[in-house]
Amino acid sequence: MTGSRGFFSDRFAPNPNACTQEISEVIKSMYDHPWPTYTQISAETRDRWFQKWVLKFIWDAEHNLIIRKIYDH
Numbered sequence: 001m002t003g004s005r006g007f008f009s010d011r012f013a014p015n016p017n018a019c020t021q022e023i024s025e026v027i028k029s030m031y032d033h034p035w036p037t038y039t040q041i042s043a044e045t046r047d048r049w050f051q052k053w054v055l056k057f058i059w060d061a062e063h064n065l066i067i068r069k070i071y072d073h
Helices: 007-011 018-030 043-054 061-072
Strands: none
Touching: 018 043, 043 061
C-alpha cells in the first residue's frame, strides 16, 4: 500500500542513526526479491547484506558477534 509520500514513508519514521540509515541503503541497493519478513530472507542474502554493511564501519573484533546479533534483530 502506498501513500502520497511513497511506500516506506507511510510505514517507517525516518531514523537519523548512521548505522540504521546505512542498513537501509544496503538493503535498498541489493533488494532483488520480496519476502514477507526479514527472518524469511535466506541466510545467504542476509550475509551478503551484512558483509556490504560492515565495510562502512569499524569496531574491535571482540564485538563481531554482538554486532551481528543487533544487525539481524
